[in-house]
Each structure stands twice: as structure tokens, then as C-alpha cells.
Amino acid sequence: METIIFEVIDKTGRNLRLTQKRWTHIREEHPEIVDPEELIKVITKPDKILASDRDDSVAWYFLYSKQRKEYLKVSAKYFTTMKETI
Numbered sequence: 054m055e056t057i058i059f060e061v062i063d064k065t066g067r068n069l070r071l072t073q074k075r076w077t078h079i080r081e082e083h084p085e086i087v088d089p090e091e092l093i094k095v096i097t098k099p100d101k102i103l104a105s106d107r108d109d110s111v112a113w114y115f116l117y118s119k120q121r122k123e124y125l126k127v128s129a130k131y132f133t134t135m136k137e138t139i
Contacts, residue, residue, distance in 0.1 A: 055072045055073060055074060056072065056073040057070050057072060057073075058071040058072065058073060058076045058089050059071050059089055059092075059093060061093050061096055061097055062097070063096050063097060063099075063102075063114070063129075064096075064097060064098070064099055064102065065102065067129075067131065069096055069129050071089060071092060076089065079092075091125065092127050094116060095114050095115070095116040095126075095127045096114050096127055096129070098116060099114040099115055099116050100115050100116050100124075101114075101115045102114050102115070103115070108130070110130055110131045110132070111128055111129065111130050112128075112129050112131070113126055113127070113128055113129075114126065114127040114128075114129065
């Protein structure tokens with residue numbers, strides 16, 4: 054079983070989790086994201102949630118960061134038995 058970094062409930066009541074595998078991907082592709090708490094904040098208090106235009110099982114969570122002066126975006130893929138942020 055894969056290591057879980059965190060598991061949270063999003064603004065719509067969905068259960069989401071971040072696995073070590075996905076966290077490694079995020080750190081490699083987005084080195085400016087240094088703390089999983091940043092992702093938790095976006096998921097639990099987004100300014101906006103949009104459905105992906107490419108995949109019905111994916112949603113995008115957005116939260117404006119005043120510090121960075123840009124939106125942080127978290128992509129989440131929904132599964133029937135587990136949820137994982139990607």
C-alpha cells in the first residue's frame with residue numbers, strides 16, 4: 054500500500070488524498086511548492102473549482118495567493134474507491 058501524505062475533505066465534501074508518489078511528482082515538476090499544507094489550503098478553501106475539459110474524472114481547484122500574486126492550481130482525479138490529488 055502506498056504512503057499517504059494527507060487526506061482531506063474538499064469544499065464539496067469529497068475525500069481527497071495525496072500519495073507519496075504524487076507528492077514526488079509535484080516536487081519534481083513544481084519545486085516552488087514546498088509544503089503539502091499549500092495544497093490542503095487550495096483544496097479546502099478554493100476560490101473556484103472547475104471541471105477539466107479533457108477528463109470528466111478531474112477537477113481543478115484554484116486559490117489566489119497574494120504572496121505570489123498568482124493563482125495556485127491543484128488538479129484532483131476522482132476515483133470510485135479512493136481519491137488522489139494529482
